[in-house]
Amino acid sequence: MAQKPVAKTIRTDQWQLAPNSEQKQYMLNTVREYRRLCRFLVTVVCTHWVKLGTLSSDNLVPAVERLVHATTKNPHPKYPQINKAFPKFPSYLRRAAIMFAAGQVSSYMTRYRNWQSGQSRHRRDAKPPILNSEAGCYPALYKGQCFKLHSFEQVEIKVFTGKDWIWTTIQITSWRERHLVANNKIKSPSLIIDGKRCHLSVPFECHPEKVRGTGFVVAVDLGLNTTATVSVVSRNGTVIHREFIHPGRDIDRRDKRLKSVSMRAKKTMGKGGKLNSGFCKHIYRKCRNINQQIGHIVSQRITQIAQEYSVDAIVFEDLKGWKPKGGKKRSTLKQRFHGWLKSLIVNLTQSKWAEMGGKTVTVIAAYTSKLAFDGSGTLQRDSKNYALATFQNGKHYNCDLNGSYNIAARGWLKLDGRKDYEKRPSKNSGRLPRSWACLCDLWYNDRPKLA
Structure with missing residues (x-):
């Protein structure tokens, strides 16, 4: 008799990429262009939140697209300047940006209602929350539309060169083994890039078989x-x-660093005084990592x-x-x-x-x-x-x-x-x-x- 699978869980792997200098610049352009569109969409969604806030996620995306994207059935959107500012923008990336913008506005509205009702005010002069459209988001890559996987060794990603959207093939240098499990299903990854490294954040929907205990x-x-x-x-x-x-070696490394904090504090304060808010922050960061x-x-x-x-x-x-x-x-x-x-x-x-x-x-x-x-x-x-x-x-x-x-x-x-x-x-x-x-x-x- 086959074992019944337990409830699904979501786990995320990091697949390290090895792009050349030109590909890395293209990926940086992609992230910047995606974030620029998110800033536009946050404003649009916030303006029409009275109507958009009551819609489900399946109905919200088409409603926002009718406001910003021109088609044969919708030739005159309310905000045509977005089409002009983002020509040839991939439709699936645009829909991912719409969902991100809706999440930002929904969070802001919830925090603002809590501030109005006094639930989140710890002081009488507490300022209201601010809508942040400069969030450090990363583009979600939909399979077949924004990324294509080739035998877990190479990945083809749609990137922005600065003038046009093209496909580029990048080598995958390292990964974990979740993709080898038969019951795991790969979801849409996100393109993560900073000044030094870049990788794909790949979520997996796991359906593990329930462990049959032996007593x-x-x-x-x-x-x-x-x-x-x-x-x-x-x-x-x-x-x-x-x-x-x-693991005594790691514990000793942590305690040795924490001991150095107290010694530095004595030298900094002397017999009195205060420490600044960022005192020994790098040591504390290392201790957290340990x-x-x-x-x-x-x-x-x-x-x-x-x-x-x-x-x-x-x-x-x-x-x-x-x-x-x-x-x-x-x-x-x-x-x-x-x-x-x-x-x-x-x-x-x-x-x-x-x-x-x-x-x-x-x-x-x-x-x-x-x-x-x-x-x-x-x-x-x-x-x-x-x-x-x-x-x-x-x-x-x-x-x-x-x-x-x-x-x-x-x-x-x-x-x-x-x-x-x-x-x-x-x-x-x-x-x-x-x-x-x-x-x-x-x-x-x-x-x-x-x-």
Whole structure:
């Protein structure tokens, strides 16, 4: 029986191009001409928004074309100067520009209504929003009309020379492998070009087959001492794989740069004063890029483990709304919490695993690391090494591994439809909330019932 495809997802690849100097100039002309038309169309659409704003996207494009484009059935448009300013402009590029202009005006109108009603005013003298027609947009290339693909090695693009529109063939130097997946469908790419490089931003409509689970889940405990602690747990509570993911080299590179910021701030301010708004912005930009790299490394390894064991789901703690707490005086704990990439890793893993057809669930985070997985009660962390813990029965264990086991148990209870495990008891009850499940609960549920 064939597997049912899950809901479609959109992912974008970058295909690097290698144009010569003449082709690069043509592509720059194309982007400039496209943006110039968008500025004209934003004005037209804003002027007639009372009528255009009520139309659907299928009806809006023909309505705007009747205002600006002359045809045999529409020989006298309301704005004939646009035809004169943009001769031989490709029709599909013009329609893409119309949709972009409509989006700009729609966004402006929404923000202006919010400003009028006071929803977006944080001060009484807040100024109204401004309609921006100088947005840095890029042309969308429709297949067969603006670009033609030749065996994923060369692409033929319609470009503007400054006087005429011509076809030019450009070599593709690098790409990813999404085009090799049979269920992926290529959508209309965008031509992206700056002063140094140019590429095609190619979106793919992905229809992955749903992963058929083999009775395992991947539980991930995100921490400070170890970036991610991963365990693969079966439905009956058997742990078959454990792994610590901690790209220490990248973390050291980031922390070293952040330390240089504090040293430079001391030299700049001295004992008093203020820092300007752009202080060390290049260092912060590098640190953000390093964080992105760390997130990709960790999320990629998590999805690799999930794919290797064909797991039913990847389980994370629900840490939305969590706020860091400061430690003792002169402690760097709060600063370390701000460098915690919990949300970034979860978002990247969800995105990658969804593209493979997998499922991701979140569970309640309370007491995952404080309760012993064997049911012996709360544990005591080591004062010198916070990653180690001692159970009440005297067992010494890694606290992050213990937390990942409990996360897996809660994930299984949620996947099995145990809705009652998230309910908390009344205040008069002396029992722990059922949401604070541990790995031992899977052992008890797996025991055969006596007659």
